[in-house]
Amino acid sequence: MNVRRTIAAAPVRLFVALLLLGNAIASAQTQTDTISLERRVLIATRIYTAGQTYFAHWDADASFDIDREYASYVGAITRPIDRREFDLASMAFVAKFANGHTWFGDWWLRRRDGQRLGFYAHPIAGQWVVTESTLPNLPVGAVIERVDSTPIATFYSANRKYLFGSDERWRERTLFEHPYLFPSRFDLGLAGGHTVRVERSQPFMFHGDDAISDSVTLTRDSVLVIRIPSFAKPQFEDSALAALRKQPSPRALVLDLRGNHGGAVPNRLVRALMDRPYHNWLQSTPSSVALFRSWGVLGWHSALAWTTDAMTVGKPAYSGPVFVIVDGGCYSACEDAVMPFLDNHRATIVGERTAGSSTQTTTIDLGDGMAIGIAAVQFRLPDGRRFEGFGLEPDVLVPTRIEDLRAAADPALGAILRILRPK
Numbered sequence: 001m002n003v004r005r006t007i008a009a010a011p012v013r014l015f016v017a018l019l020l021l022g023n024a025i026a027s028a029q030t031q032t033d034t035i036s037l038e039r040r041v042l043i044a045t046r047i048y049t050a051g052q053t054y055f056a057h058w059d060a061d062a063s064f065d066i067d068r069e070y071a072s073y074v075g076a077i078t079r080p081i082d083r084r085e086f087d088l089a090s091m092a093f094v095a096k097f098a099n100g101h102t103w104f105g106d107w108w109l110r111r112r113d114g115q116r117l118g119f120y121a122h123p124i125a126g127q128w129v130v131t132e133s134t135l136p137n138l139p140v141g142a143v144i145e146r147v148d149s150t151p152i153a154t155f156y157s158a159n160r161k162y163l164f165g166s167d168e169r170w171r172e173r174t175l176f177e178h179p180y181l182f183p184s185r186f187d188l189g190l191a192g193g194h195t196v197r198v199e200r201s202q203p204f205m206f207h208g209d210d211a212i213s214d215s216v217t218l219t220r221d222s223v224l225v226i227r228i229p230s231f232a233k234p235q236f237e238d239s240a241l242a243a244l245r246k247q248p249s250p251r252a253l254v255l256d257l258r259g260n261h262g263g264a265v266p267n268r269l270v271r272a273l274m275d276r277p278y279h280n281w282l283q284s285t286p287s288s289v290a291l292f293r294s295w296g297v298l299g300w301h302s303a304l305a306w307t308t309d310a311m312t313v314g315k316p317a318y319s320g321p322v323f324v325i326v327d328g329g330c331y332s333a334c335e336d337a338v339m340p341f342l343d344n345h346r347a348t349i350v351g352e353r354t355a356g357s358s359t360q361t362t363t364i365d366l367g368d369g370m371a372i373g374i375a376a377v378q379f380r381l382p383d384g385r386r387f388e389g390f391g392l393e394p395d396v397l398v399p400t401r402i403e404d405l406r407a408a409a410d411p412a413l414g415a416i417l418r419i420l421r422p423k
Helices: 010-028 037-054 066-077 083-095 107-113 152-162 168-177 234-246 267-273 290-295 333-344 402-407 411-420
Strands: 103-106 119-124 127-133 143-147 185-190 195-199 216-220 223-227 252-256 282-286 303-308 322-326 347-351 361-367 370-375 378-380
Touching: 037 066, 037 083, 037 361, 037 370, 066 083, 083 103, 083 107, 083 152, 083 370, 103 107, 119 168, 127 152, 127 402, 143 152, 152 168, 223 234, 223 411, 234 267, 252 411, 267 333, 322 333, 322 411, 333 347, 347 411
Parallel strands: 223 252, 252 322, 322 347
Antiparallel strands: 103 370, 119 127, 127 143, 143 185, 185 195, 216 223, 282 303, 282 378, 361 370
């Protein structure tokens, strides 16, 4: 069926999710490290039921048997265990759904064991490389070989089961975004025999929440570059639009969305730059009719799918050349923002393949500071191609290289300036 809708509901979804998380934080303040068997079983049952009811990606992995995995989960949580062990068992069960927007979280665990690492890292060309760092003796571009005496590949393999991702790239990328999987203090072994002592002390913070609340702008060769590190706060979109109003006629506009983990879809920014109609995602969501199932007409995991009309546009705030720089850290609402530009060729997308996960998440407060999110909608590209677990391919591929990180070079922006250079 054809349904007229816009993506303007996304900020409302974000508000509801944040409200539930806020309630979870408040209720976590009085919690201890014990949780009764009755509560464990009740929470586990609610997680299982939520997955059966809302999950929209059953076709992603035909080998996933939720009943078998739930039986194993129940066996793990009915043993004498503490709250941390219960959290890890719950994370491991929910991670079996293999979806970047299907997760379990506990503010008690984040508050007690989630002190920040002070750096982030992910694999580049087969090596685990520091990509961000606030530690004075740990430079960006350093290659990690060990966590204490454990090789980094072994450490990742041991913790992979707790990471929520639609593909291996995203699981690897988020390892260092889960600090409670690391010791409170440890030695980080680097290539070349160097060792850095890491002592976690600063309170837990989601990746990107420490970003400044304004987008960063610069001008290179009369090209306006707007760096937007997150869409989690409306100030980022506001400042990007303000920069565009301040300089409405640059030779070209570059939106740098590398590492942007999303938030609320920046509808105003997208509309301000569109000079032609554009499409949103094709969408599907679980649909269950009990009588039809009893007749064998529908399977247990049937779905309702719909399309959307092309979005009409008005006069854009800027009608010149647009480029968007992305990488594997462009995730969720960041990909929602990029996809229309890729679909209608309004912009040239430069960089790396994006993360490959976006949806409308059903967020459920489980009480005691705990919550789950279930991906309740599956997105496909307007031409029907799969997106979840695949991501968006750039028009111009510019991979991240270790030597560029070390030199603070920006080959993606360099590629754009070469494209704009007169022949």
